[in-house]
Amino acid sequence: MTAAAVSKPDNTIAVEMRRVAQAAKDASRPLALADAATKSEALRAAAVAIRAQATTILEANNKDMLAAEDRNLTAAFKDRLKLTQDRVDAMAVGLEDVAGRPDPIGRLLDERTRPNGLKISQVSVPLGVIGIIYESRPNVTADAGGLCLKSGNAAILRGGSDSLHSSQAIADCLREGLRVAGLPEDGIQLVQTRDRAAVGEMLRQHDLIDIIVPRGGRSLIERVMEESMIPVIAHLEGICHVYVDRAADPRMARNIVLNAKMRRTGICGAAETVLIDRAEAASQLPGIVDDLVQADCEVRGDTEARAIDGRIKPASEADWETEYLDAIISVRVVDGVEEAVDHVNRYGTNHTDTIVTDDVKVAEVFLSGVDSGIVMHNASTQFADGGEFGMGAEIGISTGKLHARGPVGADQLTSYKYIVRGGGQIRP
Amino acid sequence: MTAAAVSKPDNTIAVEMRRVAQAAKDASRPLALADAATKSEALRAAAVAIRAQATTILEANNKDMLAAEDRNLTAAFKDRLKLTQDRVDAMAVGLEDVAGRPDPIGRLLDERTRPNGLKISQVSVPLGVIGIIYESRPNVTADAGGLCLKSGNAAILRGGSDSLHSSQAIADCLREGLRVAGLPEDGIQLVQTRDRAAVGEMLRQHDLIDIIVPRGGRSLIERVMEESMIPVIAHLEGICHVYVDRAADPRMARNIVLNAKMRRTGICGAAETVLIDRAEAASQLPGIVDDLVQADCEVRGDTEARAIDGRIKPASEADWETEYLDAIISVRVVDGVEEAVDHVNRYGTNHTDTIVTDDVKVAEVFLSGVDSGIVMHNASTQFADGGEFGMGAEIGISTGKLHARGPVGADQLTSYKYIVRGGGQIRP
Numbered sequence: 001m002t003a004a005a006v007s008k009p010d011n012t013i014a015v016e017m018r019r020v021a022q023a024a025k026d027a028s029r030p031l032a033l034a035d036a037a038t039k040s041e042a043l044r045a046a047a048v049a050i051r052a053q054a055t056t057i058l059e060a061n062n063k064d065m066l067a068a069e070d071r072n073l074t075a076a077f078k079d080r081l082k083l084t085q086d087r088v089d090a091m092a093v094g095l096e097d098v099a100g101r102p103d104p105i106g107r108l109l110d111e112r113t114r115p116n117g118l119k120i121s122q123v124s125v126p127l128g129v130i131g132i133i134y135e136s137r138p139n140v141t142a143d144a145g146g147l148c149l150k151s152g153n154a155a156i157l158r159g160g161s162d163s164l165h166s167s168q169a170i171a172d173c174l175r176e177g178l179r180v181a182g183l184p185e186d187g188i189q190l191v192q193t194r195d196r197a198a199v200g201e202m203l204r205q206h207d208l209i210d211i212i213v214p215r216g217g218r219s220l221i222e223r224v225m226e227e228s229m230i231p232v233i234a235h236l237e238g239i240c241h242v243y244v245d246r247a248a249d250p251r252m253a254r255n256i257v258l259n260a261k262m263r264r265t266g267i268c269g270a271a272e273t274v275l276i277d278r279a280e281a282a283s284q285l286p287g288i289v290d291d292l293v294q295a296d297c298e299v300r301g302d303t304e305a306r307a308i309d310g311r312i313k314p315a316s317e318a319d320w321e322t323e324y325l326d327a328i329i330s331v332r333v334v335d336g337v338e339e340a341v342d343h344v345n346r347y348g349t350n351h352t353d354t355i356v357t358d359d360v361k362v363a364e365v366f367l368s369g370v371d372s373g374i375v376m377h378n379a380s381t382q383f384a385d386g387g388e389f390g391m392g393a394e395i396g397i398s399t400g401k402l403h404a405r406g407p408v409g410a411d412q413l414t415s416y417k418y419i420v421r422g423g424g425q426i427r428p
Numbered sequence: 429m430t431a432a433a434v435s436k437p438d439n440t441i442a443v444e445m446r447r448v449a450q451a452a453k454d455a456s457r458p459l460a461l462a463d464a465a466t467k468s469e470a471l472r473a474a475a476v477a478i479r480a481q482a483t484t485i486l487e488a489n490n491k492d493m494l495a496a497e498d499r500n501l502t503a504a505f506k507d508r509l510k511l512t513q514d515r516v517d518a519m520a521v522g523l524e525d526v527a528g529r530p531d532p533i534g535r536l537l538d539e540r541t542r543p544n545g546l547k548i549s550q551v552s553v554p555l556g557v558i559g560i561i562y563e564s565r566p567n568v569t570a571d572a573g574g575l576c577l578k579s580g581n582a583a584i585l586r587g588g589s590d591s592l593h594s595s596q597a598i599a600d601c602l603r604e605g606l607r608v609a610g611l612p613e614d615g616i617q618l619v620q621t622r623d624r625a626a627v628g629e630m631l632r633q634h635d636l637i638d639i640i641v642p643r644g645g646r647s648l649i650e651r652v653m654e655e656s657m658i659p660v661i662a663h664l665e666g667i668c669h670v671y672v673d674r675a676a677d678p679r680m681a682r683n684i685v686l687n688a689k690m691r692r693t694g695i696c697g698a699a700e701t702v703l704i705d706r707a708e709a710a711s712q713l714p715g716i717v718d719d720l721v722q723a724d725c726e727v728r729g730d731t732e733a734r735a736i737d738g739r740i741k742p743a744s745e746a747d748w749e750t751e752y753l754d755a756i757i758s759v760r761v762v763d764g765v766e767e768a769v770d771h772v773n774r775y776g777t778n779h780t781d782t783i784v785t786d787d788v789k790v791a792e793v794f795l796s797g798v799d800s801g802i803v804m805h806n807a808s809t810q811f812a813d814g815g816e817f818g819m820g821a822e823i824g825i826s827t828g829k830l831h832a833r834g835p836v837g838a839d840q841l842t843s844y845k846y847i848v849r850g851g852g853q854i855r856p
Contacts, residue, residue, distance in 0.1 A: 029797075029799070252852040260854075263854070375847055379854075401556065416833055420807055424806050426683050427811050
């Protein structure tokens with residue numbers, strides 16, 4: 001092979017993604033060894049850079065917005081893409097919040113001394129290299145990059161191609177933070193190519209990238225889970241349920257259903273289905289429907305629910321499997337907590353489900369029987385959020401059972417190692 | 429489509445594996461809710477059944493052994509396949525040991541009360557359905573099945589086809605144990621078909637199987653990792669290192685190298701490479717080589733090592749990447765701990781690596797710098813074993829960083845859920 005052939009490979013995207021992943025891997029060891037103060041310094045310096053570069057970031061975002069206009073993208077898409085001075089400030093504040101939290105690395109998880117004198121410590125360590133694949137939401141660049149840095153991981157950020165200018169300006173600030181703190185700036189890398197093939201190449205680098213975190217809609221996440229040769233922390237949709245038991249306080253049931261559905265309809269912790277106990281359905285359902293209809297929420301239900309309240313429209317099988325993310329809710333009458341648990345485990349997405357009841361025994365049946373990352377008793381599903389859990393910023397809510405379940409914050413972006421200290425022990 | 433067409437599907441293996449996985453999924457919920465005493469009863473009853481059925485198990489094994497003779501399988505293969513009364517007893521004792529250990533389910537991992545009064549508990553729960561794919565080693569049926577049962581998981585066991593009669597007889601005893609304890613016997617299922625296509629079908633059931641654990645040689649594990657649509661707990665080979673630092677006690681260095689290599693050469697925690705600090709290589713290496721040669725171990729090394737000791741044969745680049753699992757070791761002279769760490773991170777498999785030194789600061793550089801699941805100071809790598817760690821029986825040593833790292837016992841075959849208890853809180 002000639003030198004020219006080497007320098008002009010057929011597949012430039014594959015070569016470029018290989019280079020990016022190798023650079024991240026190389027940066028990951030010094031990052032893993034960085035102490036808490038140095039990582040915090042990098043995060044705070046990144047926040048300073050974001051504030052100092054606000055004009056540059058907003059100009060870059062303006063370029064992306066103009067291109068989005070030309071491409072006739074939807075209003076919702078453009079809203080996610082758009083940055084304002086407030087949103088830029090929020091990114092800086094977010095990085096400072098992350099900087100101020102406890103270091104997730106070097107935590108002593110377990111410690112024991114064996115009869116032969118070996119002292120075994122289990123200590124948290126970074127995962128290594130994290131690939132984040134997200135949509136055209138530039139603020140994710142700062143949020144996700146910051147959590148990776150906090151947890152001592154190198155990050156390969158692949159944002160939606162429509163946000164490339166904005167994300168680049170933000171990633172530059174994160175890299176500036178690393179430089180200021182004396183850490184390798186390749187610890188944060190933004191994929192430069194707009195070509196979607198870059199994602200496919202990224203998902204193949206299993207010897208260099210330790211974990212993939214997709215952030216976005218169902219089609220993105222399904223594509224990533226299908227294609228990836230690297231383990232994925234899955235954040236599937238949230239089909240969340242409120243079960244109103246016969247022993248529910250009627251006022252509490254109304255408040256929780258209304259809040260779980262309508263506080264914000266577009267988040268993954270919003271409720272999509274109400275299950276109501278047959279024993280008190282006739283007494284409880286009309287009040288619940290009153291509140292929902294008043295809040296302009298469409299209510300769909302099974303035959304039994306519709307017989308109780310004529311305002312309820314017919315629901316089909318598909319309704320039980322739909323994440324509306326909108327002012328629509330489905331209602332089903334069930335025969336007590338066992339049938340409620342069966343429904344949730346069959347149609348739910350293992351995200352967040354709540355029971356309203358004053359009967360503690362019935363609550364325990366629900367809490368242990370429902371196979372979801374978050375199960376609640378007498379609380380709104382809208383609390384499904386790392387911040388509300390006191391875990392700080394999160395990268396999403398994992399609906400998988402492997403590694404991390406529920407809110408994924410900096411603590412969850414870690415692995416562990418066993419450190420064994422001896423005095424010359426050999427095994428008999 | 430006629431009824432006949434429905435009952436004779438084109439792909440009977442796919443249909444059968446779907447049935448097996450669905451049955452496991454159905455059994456997994458009652459298993460997940462079983463209390464500690466019931467699971468222990470099932471394990472003890474399985475041990476009783478294994479002792480009672482010893483003759484049946486040995487007869488079944490005899491069938492497998494006769495077929496293995498006909499197929500001219502290797503002596504090592506037949507040794508792994510063969511059962512004796514002692515080995516049958518050992519399986520029963522193993523199940524009783526697992527029964528006696530603390531319950532891995534329902535452990536309170538974290539607990540906090542939020543300012544709004546929500547009480548959040550993080551509690552360990554089973555993974556659900558675990559697929560175990562292993563070679564023709566019938567005892568794995570009992571060991572792996574027992575760990576899955578202990579951790580409240582349903583198990584789909586797919587042993588090597590040459591061990592089918594033996595594994596079936598053992599699986600029958602585990603199912604008997606489940607029955608005696610009033611648990612669903614489909615919580616343990618042995619794949620009945622010898623066709624290797626069954627493995628491929630199993631690896632596709634990502635909606636029913638939560639995790640795959642391959643146990644066996646490199647080719648099996650690589651095939652599973654490549655093909656699986658289900659997350660895999662990886663147990664790659666162990667290329668383990670002993671680094672002999674300039675500040676090593678010479679007697680300790682000799683003992684640890686000899687033990688790490690020669691106590692048992694066929695286990696994943698056996699050392700494959702010695703790295704020796706240039707500063708004391710000339711003084712330390714000959715004694716180390718004395719011991720190894722005396723124990724009939726072949727020593728290969730780089731040019732510098734060979735210049736110090738003429739008994740060392742030449743090593744090639746391939747030697748640094750080889751898990752010998754035999755009485756062969758490679759030796760490389762390195763320039764202090766930093767170069768040792770670089771070598772381990774480059775050529776190792778993130779399994780187990782040890783440093784011999786009396787210099788605590790140098791030891792810390794090694795322990796934090798080496799990116800392996802188990803890192804040791806002044807101890808033999810042969811201690812890399814769940815039993816030696818006080819964790820009880822294990823299903824292998826994970827070389828991946830996701831979910832479980834190092835020894836994988838019953839505690840590692842769990843996930844967790846967040847239980848949120850409130851008094852009617854809604855999110856503002």
